[in-house]
Amino acid sequence: MSRIAVLGLGAMGLPLARRLEETGHTVRAWNRTPGRAGLAESGIALAATPAEAAAGAEYVITVLADDAALTATLQGGLLDALGAGQLVLNFGTVASATIRELALRVAERGAELLDIGMLGNAVHAGQGELRLYVGGAQDQLERVQPLLRDLAKEVTHIGPLGSGMDLKLVLNLLMGLEMQALGEVVALGESLGLDRSVVLDSVTVSGFSAPVMGFKARRMASGRYGAPDFRLALMTKDLRLAEQAAHARDTALPMTAAAHSAHHDAVTRGWGDLDCASIAHALPGGTPDPSHRAAGGRPGPPGSRPGATAEAAGGAR
Structure with missing residues (x-):
């Protein structure tokens, strides 16, 4: 089984990490909000930084909310921590142009990147029933296929880098x-x-x-x-x-x-x-x-009349 870093423990990242542990992988995770409810009780080993989570990991899975969060995480120390042979798997939905740009930076460190379009909800993630659409090199997909099979009932290679996104x-x-x-x-x-x-x-x-x-x-x-x-x-x-x-x-x-x-x-x-x-x-x-x-x-939308306001509710990621 593999050593895996999971970066982003939101609505999808947390059940993904739990599923990986249940299927025998060693997981070390990091979340942008360390005090998020449920993390301490999850039993998942937590790192203080993305670089710490990625140290020694064969695969680095990113499940971050948007382009800005992914870019900030990579440029905030993760890129410097990557090395030859490591494979970054991006599961969060971002622009394909962002993926291609970041892949160049990852390659400078001797690592590689695949983009993975993830279809399903948190229940599917926790039960290994996602559908995954992969963009990137075929040989890298073949390498990571056993890991993805632990997470999904369907894994499909879509085409070159960015096509999964x-x-x-x-x-x-x-x-x-x-x-x-x-x-x-x-x-x-x-x-x-x-x-x-x-x-x-x-x-x-x-x-x-x-x-x-x-x-x-x-x-x-x-x-x-x-x-x-x-x-x-x-x-x-x-x-x-x-x-x-x-x-x-x-x-x-x-x-x-x-x-x-x-x-x-x-x-x-x-x-x-x-x-x-x-x-x-x-x-x-x-x-x-x-x-x-x-x-x-917590209060939700008070109505849909123009000018209505709502108190903010806490989000997952």
Whole structure:
């Protein structure tokens, strides 16, 4: 079995680390927020710095929130700690251009990098049932294949470096648009005097519904968005990345632009650490809902009227 560093113990990083330990690997981890709830009780060996976590590790897994966090972690000491033979596996969703740029820096240290688009939620991560889409050299994928098989029910080589991120971005874009569409359905239905649960139930039993809609509709029906599966701030980041990628290639994505605008507005109102399904209540003209409470008693969105504010809820990563 392998010695592995896991950098980033958020909603996906922590169950990944636990799964690796359960399958016999030796894990040393680092998190940007050392005092995050649950880390001390996780039983996972924690390092004070990324470099300390990576020392002696065959594989360094990064599960960080965005391009800035990944770049800061690598340039904040990790790059200097990397050496020949080490393989960096990036599981967080970032721009493919960022991956290609950082891969050059990693190669200067004699190490290599693969980008891995990760499809699934925390439960899938903890049970080894993810789907992983890999960008990078085929021989490096073959080397790490046994490790990835401990985490996933499907591992697919997509193409050259960056292509794993590109596919994950496309998939996350579709999810973001589905949440925006479902949110608009709820907003219109409530403005017409329809009960939200009736609207959501009718959608989820119809042929119009995708599986993720049924999953997220339960949150929309209950109005509880704490302990998020996918934070609204991260969905907003992925919609922004999709817009940027499309702009660079002269591709028009008008639905994406509208969804990104709505998501960005919700984040600026303090909802970024709630589940992305809360976008249903971020649209102007929506009906206020007193049942909006985040898990643990923290306030969630107080309603979707223009100018509404919300107290920030704690996020996973």
